[in-house]
Amino acid sequence: TSNRKTHGHHKGFKTYPLIGLLLEFLRNRNRFLDWTTQVLGDCPTNTSAFHRPGNIRGVITANPANVEHVLKTNFESYPKGEQFIVRLQDFLGKGIFNSDGELWKLQRKTASYEFNTKSLRIFIMENVRVELYTRLIPMLTEAVQSHRILDLQDILERFSFDNICKLAFNFDPGCLGGTRKTGTEFMRAFENAATLSAGRFLYAVPFLWRVKKALNIGSEATLRKSISIVHEFADTIIRNRLESGADNNEDDLLSRFIGKDENSAEFLRDIVISFILAGRDSTSSALSWFFWLLCFNPKVEQNILKELKEIRSRNRKTIGDSYSVEELRDMNYLHAAISEAMRLYPPVPVDTKACLNDDVLPDGTFIRKGWFVTYHTYAMGRMPNIWGEDCYEFRPERWLDEKGIVKQESPFRYPVFHAGPRMCLGKDMAYIQMKSIAAAVMERFSVEVLEKEKSGGHLLSLTLRMKGGLPVKVRERILLD
Ligand code: HEM
Numbered sequence: 001t002s003n004r005k006t007h008g009h010h011k012g013f014k015t016y017p018l019i020g021l022l023l024e025f026l027r028n029r030n031r032f033l034d035w036t037t038q039v040l041g042d043c044p045t046n047t048s049a050f051h052r053p054g055n056i057r058g059v060i061t062a063n064p065a066n067v068e069h070v071l072k073t074n075f076e077s078y079p080k081g082e083q084f085i086v087r088l089q090d091f092l093g094k095g096i097f098n099s100d101g102e103l104w105k106l107q108r109k110t111a112s113y114e115f116n117t118k119s120l121r122i123f124i125m126e127n128v129r130v131e132l133y134t135r136l137i138p139m140l141t142e143a144v145q146s147h148r149i150l151d152l153q154d155i156l157e158r159f160s161f162d163n164i165c166k167l168a169f170n171f172d173p174g175c176l177g178g179t180r181k182t183g184t185e186f187m188r189a190f191e192n193a194a195t196l197s198a199g200r201f202l203y204a205v206p207f208l209w210r211v212k213k214a215l216n217i218g219s220e221a222t223l224r225k226s227i228s229i230v231h232e233f234a235d236t237i238i239r240n241r242l243e244s245g246a247d248n249n250e251d252d253l254l255s256r257f258i259g260k261d262e263n264s265a266e267f268l269r270d271i272v273i274s275f276i277l278a279g280r281d282s283t284s285s286a287l288s289w290f291f292w293l294l295c296f297n298p299k300v301e302q303n304i305l306k307e308l309k310e311i312r313s314r315n316r317k318t319i320g321d322s323y324s325v326e327e328l329r330d331m332n333y334l335h336a337a338i339s340e341a342m343r344l345y346p347p348v349p350v351d352t353k354a355c356l357n358d359d360v361l362p363d364g365t366f367i368r369k370g371w372f373v374t375y376h377t378y379a380m381g382r383m384p385n386i387w388g389e390d391c392y393e394f395r396p397e398r399w400l401d402e403k404g405i406v407k408q409e410s411p412f413r414y415p416v417f418h419a420g421p422r423m424c425l426g427k428d429m430a431y432i433q434m435k436s437i438a439a440a441v442m443e444r445f446s447v448e449v450l451e452k453e454k455s456g457g458h459l460l461s462l463t464l465r466m467k468g469g470l471p472v473k474v475r476e477r478i479l480l481d
Contacts, residue, residue, distance in 0.1 A: 081354020095274025
């Protein structure tokens with residue numbers, strides 16, 4: 001770190017006359033997260049202005065007080081904003097993930113009510129159980145027997161895509177080990193639509209995508225095609241459901257939204273797609289990094305296995321039984337280890353809002369109306385003033401109190417699930433899913449990451465994914481209960 005401080009007197013992002021940050025932006029585009037983490041770490045309040053041509057100006061921050069101000073205290077002044085909404089509109093329409101103001105509030109109200117119902121939790125638990133026992137475990141068992149190398153990230157992405165489609169509109173695409181071709185096609189189209197929409201933020205010339213869209217060429221042509229596949233697919237399910245009229249009483253989110261308000265078929269599609277996007281590859285991202293980190297931390301792995309064993313023996317269970325919600329809740333160490341993995345590798349590493357009024361952030365940084373503000377969750381996990389000098393170490397213990405119970409962390413210091421009125425709705429569901437998968441896999445299999453020193457690079461789309469996937473070999477784990 002002393003080395004970094006000798007770079008010069010200038011703190012923050014360099015600005016060149018005329019071309020702004022363009023040179024540095026282009027040079028560092030592929031290592032955006034680590035570059036910006038280093039710059040913010042060198043700034044006195046971990047906050048810096050950012051400017052690149054096309055009149056893109058804003059503030060990037062890794063400061064908890066600023067995050068609280070933007071996400072909560074002054075929430076009304078920092079919506080998603082036009083820049084965000086315009087780029088994602090073709091794909092997401094007016095869904096919860098891509099709306100502000102009244103439109104957002106309405107969907108949020110229905111959704112937060114439904115996410116707190118017992119019936120939804122039971123539905124989620126059952127979906128996870130079925131996917132684990134009929135797909136994931138058989139697939140890993142087969143890989144043990146055939147010595148096959150697996151891409152664990154791909155498998156986890158398929159798992160969570162199946163899961164979120166069940167939750168959203170009770171459709172099982174069968175992406176993991178299924179034989180349904182249409183399901184996999186839907187997943188691919190969805191992935192392309194998400195990645196290419198996000199790609200609209202990365203143009204060196206910000207509005208080039210509009211030109212390509214108007215001409216329907218290149219990535220914009222692919223995007224249009226992917227979106228139409230996704231939309232047609234969702235429309236068919238929704239039309240059938242609407243036609244079934246009074247019979248429509250399923251446990252999924254679609255039914256819950258049909259039951260609540262008079263929503264048009266198109267709006268229902270927007271709602272469903274937003275939920276699929278929100279719940280799609282965040283848990284798989286978190287778990288991929290979690291399994292990767294475990295390979296460097298065998299002691300943590302042992303501690304998790306010990307905790308699982310205690311829970312099994314307390315509840316007279318053996319390996320092969322599934323865990324209840326209460327048992328999952330008792331897995332404090334596993335919870336801590338997953339939270340710790342997401343501290344270092346947050347599934348949503350940076351997140352941006354628009355600024356509606358001139359304002360001064362709590363640390364004194366001025367921000368002008370029309371600028372953006374980005375809070376940098378990835379950098380925040382690597383700030384010594386938040387987590388201490390050992391912030392680069394993977395240490396689940398930092399999450400536990402003396403009794404071994406998980407401590408609540410301030411969402412402004414750890415905005416992995418966002419914070420304030422727009423905080424993630426799926427947090428509990430995500431932990432249920434991640435803990436169920438981790439427990440079921442770890443007590444049956446040992447996972448060996450291949451080329452573990454080489455892996456660990458990341459790809460940036462809307463979520464943080466591992467470059468080149470996560471190639472692993474699984475072996476049967478013999479545990480003596
Ligand atoms: C480890 C897993 C997850 C992480 C780290 C995560 C993180 C986040 C973050 C950072 C946001 C804020 C995005 C923004 O508006 O700028 C968000 C929003 C949201 N998340 Fe999650 N999420 C996870 C899993 C899920 C799951 C499984 C669901 C299930 C459907 C879900 C549903 C949502 C919804 C609906 C929103 C939008 C809330 C709103 O705008 O009011 N999330 N999540």
